[in-house]
Amino acid sequence: MAPPLTHDALAELLGAHAVDALDPDEAALVDAHVASCPRCRTELAELREAASLLAFSGAPAPDGAWERIAAALDPPPPPVPLLTSRRRRRLLDRSTAVLLAAAAVLVAVLGVQVVRQDQRIDGLSGTPVAPGTTVHLASVGAAHTADAVLDAGHRAYLVATRLPPLVDGRSYQLWGVYPDGTRSLGVLGPDPSVIPFEPGDNLLALSITVERATGASAPSGAPLLHAVVERT
Amino acid sequence: MIQTAARAVLPPMTSEWAETSDAGLAVAIGRYSHDALAEAYRRHAGAVFGLARRVLRDQGLAEEVTQEVFVRLWSTPDRFDPDRGSLRSWLLAQAHGRSIDRIRADSSRREREQRVERETATAGYDIEREAWDLTVAARVRDSLAGLPDGERRALELAYFEGYTYREVAELLETPEGTVKSRIRSALKRLRADLTDDETGQPWHHL
Numbered sequence: 001m002a003p004p005l006t007h008d009a010l011a012e013l014l015g016a017h018a019v020d021a022l023d024p025d026e027a028a029l030v031d032a033h034v035a036s037c038p039r040c041r042t043e044l045a046e047l048r049e050a051a052s053l054l055a056f057s058g059a060p061a062p063d064g065a066w067e068r069i070a071a072a073l074d075p076p077p078p079p080v081p082l083l084t085s086r087r088r089r090r091l092l093d094r095s096t097a098v099l100l101a102a103a104a105v106l107v108a109v110l111g112v113q114v115v116r117q118d119q120r121i122d123g124l125s126g127t128p129v130a131p132g133t134t135v136h137l138a139s140v141g142a143a144h145t146a147d148a149v150l151d152a153g154h155r156a157y158l159v160a161t162r163l164p165p166l167v168d169g170r171s172y173q174l175w176g177v178y179p180d181g182t183r184s185l186g187v188l189g190p191d192p193s194v195i196p197f198e199p200g201d202n203l204l205a206l207s208i209t210v211e212r213a214t215g216a217s218a219p220s221g222a223p224l225l226h227a228v229v230e231r232t
Numbered sequence: 233m234i235q236t237a238a239r240a241v242l243p244p245m246t247s248e249w250a251e252t253s254d255a256g257l258a259v260a261i262g263r264y265s266h267d268a269l270a271e272a273y274r275r276h277a278g279a280v281f282g283l284a285r286r287v288l289r290d291q292g293l294a295e296e297v298t299q300e301v302f303v304r305l306w307s308t309p310d311r312f313d314p315d316r317g318s319l320r321s322w323l324l325a326q327a328h329g330r331s332i333d334r335i336r337a338d339s340s341r342r343e344r345e346q347r348v349e350r351e352t353a354t355a356g357y358d359i360e361r362e363a364w365d366l367t368v369a370a371r372v373r374d375s376l377a378g379l380p381d382g383e384r385r386a387l388e389l390a391y392f393e394g395y396t397y398r399e400v401a402e403l404l405e406t407p408e409g410t411v412k413s414r415i416r417s418a419l420k421r422l423r424a425d426l427t428d429d430e431t432g433q434p435w436h437h438l
Contacts, residue, residue, distance in 0.1 A: 012409075015416025016397040018325075020332040021390035023398070045317040047416065050423035051328070051391055052279075052321035053372055055286075061277035062295050066242040069273065069302045070266070171307065189308040196313065213307045 005029060011040055018047035028159075031194045035157035036149050074169075074214045137206055137225040146192075146225055148206055150199060158188070158195045163208075163224075166190040171213045175223070177205040187215035203229050242270055254319035262309040269306055276320050277302065280327040287331040287394055289347045297334070301326045328391070335394040344394075375425040383418035386411050 010033045016022050017030045034041045135148040144163055150156045158174060166172070172188035176199055185197045188208070199206075207223035209216075249257065249271035260268035280301055285294035301323055305312065312322045335341055376384060382404070389400045397415060401408040 012412050015419050016390065016412050018419055019391040019415060020329050021395065021397045021415065023396060046423055047419040048325045049317050049321040050419040052324040053422060053426050054391060055279045055283040055324050062281050062298065065295050065298050066273055069299050072299065072303045073306050186310060187308055189304060189311060
């Protein structure tokens with residue numbers, strides 16, 4: 001494996017990235033870097049803005065395209081009852097039983113095995129995730145992977161680098177598993193790259209499932225990717 | 233389907249949406265407002281389509297890309313983050329990325345070259361280039377023309393012709409590192425040239 005690129009080497013790729021002129025591997029590296037480097041994030045946005053100035057200014061939209069777009073739009077989904085009680089998330093002095101229950105939720109709701117469950121339990125007792133922690137999500141066999149970078153604040157970024165393309169009408173959806181249940185952290189679209197999300201407190205695990213394009217209120221099947229959040 | 237069929241015609245512009253900022257439109261689109269999406273389409277679809285056609289050299293493919301970009305805005309509006317740039321540049325970046333993906337798919341590059349050759353053979357000149365010259369603002373054209381030659385050529389080959397910087401390096405017989413820096417530097421110059429110093433806004437927003 002090549003040595004990791006330095007900040008400057010990655011920054012040097014920003015211009016080419018802004019005009020989609022990187023190879024996929026390099027693009028993924030830059031996306032991952034940009035997710036955790038505000039300065040490069042700003043520069044990339046500025047360079048993309050500059051590139052967009054080169055586009056046509058006054059060309060008319062093609063006839064009939066709107067009709068096809070309107071016909072392809074998903075109807076609004078029914079109201080989604082996500083975790084209703086935020087108060088319950090402040091579980092003081094959480095016992096092992098609660099954590100085991102959370103692990104059971106994982107298995108029951110998502111249909112996955114909690115890997116290294118024993119190691120997890122002791123480490124979960126309310127320790128905050130270290131800022132800048134990267135969580136590696138992987139499918140069974142690790143053919144598909146994505147990274148979640150958890151920032152110091154309440155922001156986090158999903159850097160999805162190796163997800164298979166989806167058929168029309170399907171979308172990836174990110175789920176957070178908490179002591180009191182599973183919550184949607186965002187509908188990612190069929191081809192996610194870098195996606196900000198807000199994990200909140202007490203995140204135990206992250207999962208990605210395939211859902212319909214507008215998203216689902218609960219995971220409809222086993223996750224494609226999954227990771228337990230490491231505590232320090 | 234009844235619901236969408238009734239909406240098939242681009243709804244008339246209403247003053248409510250005509251006066252809403254792009255960021256406001258994005259929020260409304262997130263709340264499933266068809267009219268807000270229609271307004272975003274009205275404002276930006278021409279540029280999105282124009283860019284896709286310039287890159288792809290194909291009307292049908294460019295329409296497909298345009299459709300995808302707006303359907304995607306509808307289905308995942310939170311992918312657009314107003315803190316990280318304008319809606320216009322986001323839509324255009326999407327259109328560009330999707331057009332490039334198509335070119336880079338196996339054998340598509342050759343098909344594109346053939347389309348360009350056919351066009352040039354029948355019309356005697358590069359139609360898309362001509363169209364771009366006619367519609368892009370003079371200020372942008374001048375700014376591009378004012379770039380150092382090496383920077384301009386590297387940027388044009390990458391942005392309009394869809395080559396990777398490695399391919400550009402080969403085409404121009406220039407080291408890859410130089411091409412990387414030139415593309416970055418060209419974009420920075422354009423930005424400095426075309427952005428209002430006081431507000432930081434691109435000139436077309438002024």
